[in-house]
Amino acid sequence: MIIKLVKMSVINLLRIALKALQRNKLRAFLTMLGIIIGVASVITMMSIGEGSKQSITATFSNMGANMITVMPYNNMPMPGGVRLGAASVQTLTLSDVTKVKENVHNISAVSPGVSSSGQAIKGANNWPTSMQGVSPDYLFIRKLSIAKGTNFTDEQIRESAKVCVIGQTVVDNLFTNGVNPVGQIIRFGKIPFQVIGVLAPKGQNTFGQDQDDILLAPYTTVMKRVLATIYLQNIYASAVSENASSGATDEIIQTIRDNHHLRAGVENDFDVRTQADLIQTIGSTSSMMTTLLTAVAGISLVIGGIGIMNIMYVSVTERTREIGLRMSIGARGKDIMWQFLTEAVMISITGGLIGVTLGITASLTISNLLSWPTIISESSIIISFLVCALTGVFFGYYPAVKASQLDPIEALRYE
Amino acid sequence: MGFILEIKELKREFVVGSQIVRALKGVSFSVETGEFLTIMGSSGSGKSTMLNILGCLDKATSGEYLLDGVNVKQLDRDALATLRNKKIGFVFQAYNLLPRTSALENVELPLLYQKGVSHKDRRDRAMTALEQVKLADRYDHTPSQLSGGQQQRVAIARALVNEPVMILADEATGNLDTRTSYEIMTLMQELNQDHKKTIVFVTHEPDIAAFSSRTVMLRDGIVQRDTPNANIKSAREALNSLPVSDDYQIS
Numbered sequence: 001m002i003i004k005l006v007k008m009s010v011i012n013l014l015r016i017a018l019k020a021l022q023r024n025k026l027r028a029f030l031t032m033l034g035i036i037i038g039v040a041s042v043i044t045m046m047s048i049g050e051g052s053k054q055s056i057t058a059t060f061s062n063m064g065a066n067m068i069t070v071m072p073y074n075n076m077p078m079p080g081g082v083r084l085g086a087a088s089v090q091t092l093t094l095s096d097v098t099k100v101k102e103n104v105h106n107i108s109a110v111s112p113g114v115s116s117s118g119q120a121i122k123g124a125n126n127w128p129t130s131m132q133g134v135s136p137d138y139l140f141i142r143k144l145s146i147a148k149g150t151n152f153t154d155e156q157i158r159e160s161a162k163v164c165v166i167g168q169t170v171v172d173n174l175f176t177n178g179v180n181p182v183g184q185i186i187r188f189g190k191i192p193f194q195v196i197g198v199l200a201p202k203g204q205n206t207f208g209q210d211q212d213d214i215l216l217a218p219y220t221t222v223m224k225r226v227l228a229t230i231y232l233q234n235i236y237a238s239a240v241s242e243n244a245s246s247g248a249t250d251e252i253i254q255t256i257r258d259n260h261h262l263r264a265g266v267e268n269d270f271d272v273r274t275q276a277d278l279i280q281t282i283g284s285t286s287s288m289m290t291t292l293l294t295a296v297a298g299i300s301l302v303i304g305g306i307g308i309m310n311i312m313y314v315s316v317t318e319r320t321r322e323i324g325l326r327m328s329i330g331a332r333g334k335d336i337m338w339q340f341l342t343e344a345v346m347i348s349i350t351g352g353l354i355g356v357t358l359g360i361t362a363s364l365t366i367s368n369l370l371s372w373p374t375i376i377s378e379s380s381i382i383i384s385f386l387v388c389a390l391t392g393v394f395f396g397y398y399p400a401v402k403a404s405q406l407d408p409i410e411a412l413r414y415e
Numbered sequence: 416m417g418f419i420l421e422i423k424e425l426k427r428e429f430v431v432g433s434q435i436v437r438a439l440k441g442v443s444f445s446v447e448t449g450e451f452l453t454i455m456g457s458s459g460s461g462k463s464t465m466l467n468i469l470g471c472l473d474k475a476t477s478g479e480y481l482l483d484g485v486n487v488k489q490l491d492r493d494a495l496a497t498l499r500n501k502k503i504g505f506v507f508q509a510y511n512l513l514p515r516t517s518a519l520e521n522v523e524l525p526l527l528y529q530k531g532v533s534h535k536d537r538r539d540r541a542m543t544a545l546e547q548v549k550l551a552d553r554y555d556h557t558p559s560q561l562s563g564g565q566q567q568r569v570a571i572a573r574a575l576v577n578e579p580v581m582i583l584a585d586e587a588t589g590n591l592d593t594r595t596s597y598e599i600m601t602l603m604q605e606l607n608q609d610h611k612k613t614i615v616f617v618t619h620e621p622d623i624a625a626f627s628s629r630t631v632m633l634r635d636g637i638v639q640r641d642t643p644n645a646n647i648k649s650a651r652e653a654l655n656s657l658p659v660s661d662d663y664q665i666s
């Protein structure tokens with residue numbers, strides 16, 4: 001094909017096709033429109049998809065990428081692997097925490113987790129939130145840090161001390177007068193707690209959750225004084241590294257099974273999730289959405305291609321006399337074929353370029369106006385551009401072949 | 416002088432449904448280099464069919480056709496196209512210019528299908544051809560901005576630009592009034608006499624044939640008469656004898 005092309009120089013070919021398109025600019029543009037919209041939407045969809053995927057991943061890493069969470073087993077799995085109502089199932093106890101601490105390698109921190117929802121009150125201000133009972137290691141596990149004051153100590157755990165560490169949102173809602181909250185007494189329900197520390201703010205995560213609406217207290221305090229329970233809702237652990245988390249998970253499962261005296265073949269009465277699992281689950285859900293959106297956008301690209309084919313057919317019919325004339329002055333069948341193919345590809349590539357520009361503009365506008373995270377990947381540009389060019393070749397080929405096979409005399413006589 | 420084309424027992428049959436239309440039933444004649452031949456005959460006598468075969472747009476069902484010494488029968492579609500590009504210049508009754516395209520670009524067209532002609536070369540040669548038909552000053556006009564006669568002159572320039580060995584015209588004056596027809600014939604005579612172009616001109620008007628050096632009369636697909644013209648009329652004189660109008664002046 002290349003050798004044949006050289007016969008009639010490529011530049012001439014481009015010149016002929018370009019002149020033919022210039023003779024009907026509006027039509028060329030309308031033909032392009034399908035491709036423009038197709039490419040622009042593919043790029044925009046992919047950038048939204050990629051952007052949200054990365055921000056979800058970032059959120060989870062920010063929450064502690066190495067975190068392993070143990071939950072009581074609940075046999076009502078929800079779609080996407082999220083399970084609800086764990087609090088109503090009571091299988092985890094402090095002895096599990098102790099065993100995990102003793103037996104599991106490759107973990108750097110463990111914390112029990114219990115929680116109770118209620119009102120936090122300071123003077124006339126109150127704020128509905130939930131109190132989490134955890135150990136001091138919880139801060140490490142969740143990558144939280146103290147901005148003011150201190151974390152609670154093992155001593156305070158042992159004493160079931162009525163102390164708490166609060167997040168910025170809780171501060172903002174309870175201490176409206178700008179008083180330093182550290183050292184102040186607040187009430188959670190009826191129980192007074194002394195605020196000993198304030199957490200550094202983290203802001204919202206991708207899901208719009210406020211990560212600063214947080215109220216931490218020693219787990220012993222929450223278990224004895226607030227909930228009066230001996231059961232845990234969670235055990236949190238932190239693997240020494242992301243790679244170690246799967247090995248650590250297996251060990252945790254074995255340790256708790258042993259502690260629960262589960263015989264081989266009996267199902268776990270608890271559930272272990274790593275952050276990596278969650279990232280994967282949510283990531284795959286979001287990439288499914290991306291695929292879906294991109295597929296829809298891709299369909300519009302195909303429709304754009306069919307538009308090109310349609311117009312090229314019309315164009316061949318309409319320009320039958322032109323084709324006859326070109327043949328009579330020496331154009332060979334393949335010259336005619338290349339001309340129409342080049343026209344089709346020029347339309348699709350120009351449409352592709354405009355579409356890419358429009359897609360990038362749309363992505364940037366969306367992230368600016370709606371503050372959605374968007375990431376324009378090079379691959380999405382390259383892929384949609386290539387698809388475009390191929391669309392032109394594919395849908396331009398048959399009209400071009402049809403044109404090349406016309407009989408010059410009949411073509412010249414065509415009315 | 417040698418023969419530019421020779422045809423022997425040329426036949427052309429069209430199959431239409433179950434019927435066979437014999438458009439040419441065995442035509443033989445030769446044309447010498449530098450001749451100005453008109454092919455005449457009533458409608459349906461096979462003139463266009465003849466010209467299409469001479470122009471390598473169509474192939475004979477049987478018979479021989481030698482163009483500039485080449486036996487056309489053995490050539491394939493692509494080779495015929497190349498032959499048309501190099502050796503033949505067509506002029507049609509309906510001009511067949513590309514719409515919304517300048518006269519210059521229309522004239523350049525045949526050169527676009529030749530390799531090794533540079534952009535500047537193409538421009539220059541097209542401009543020269545336009546000068547030959549006295550339309551150089553209208554080079555940037557599109558067909559819709561030109562009269563019928565001017566359009567036909569652009570078409571003639573397009574037929575000249577590839578320096579063909581012969582010019583074939585099928586009722587090139589068919590759409591034009593007498594005066595404009597004579598202008599075109601003046602141009603044709605000039606090309607024939609001053610530039611030594613061989614011309615085969617199809618017409619069914621005897622006064623047009625009077626400007627040529629020889630007339631082949633077809634009738635029902637056979638040559639009825641083949642007569643040299645002893646008394647070639649000058650198209651310029653004929654033009655000048657028409658009622659005066661300063662529309663067209665030949666320098």
Ligand SMILES: Nc1ncnc2c1ncn2[C@@H]1O[C@H](COP(=O)(O)OP(=O)(O)OP(=O)(O)O)[C@@H](O)[C@H]1O
Pocket residue numbers: 429430431436437438456457458459460461462463464465619
């Ligand atoms: N493609 C074709 N299929 C069938 N018959 C054809 C075809 N082309 C020409 N003919 C027939 O061949 C005969 C000669 O046609 P041609 O066009 O050569 O006539 P012509 O002398 O040019 O007539 P006119 O002066 O009207 O242009 C006619 O009977 C015509 O019907």
Ligand SMILES: [Mg+2]
Pocket residue numbers: 462463464
């Ligand atoms: Mg005819």
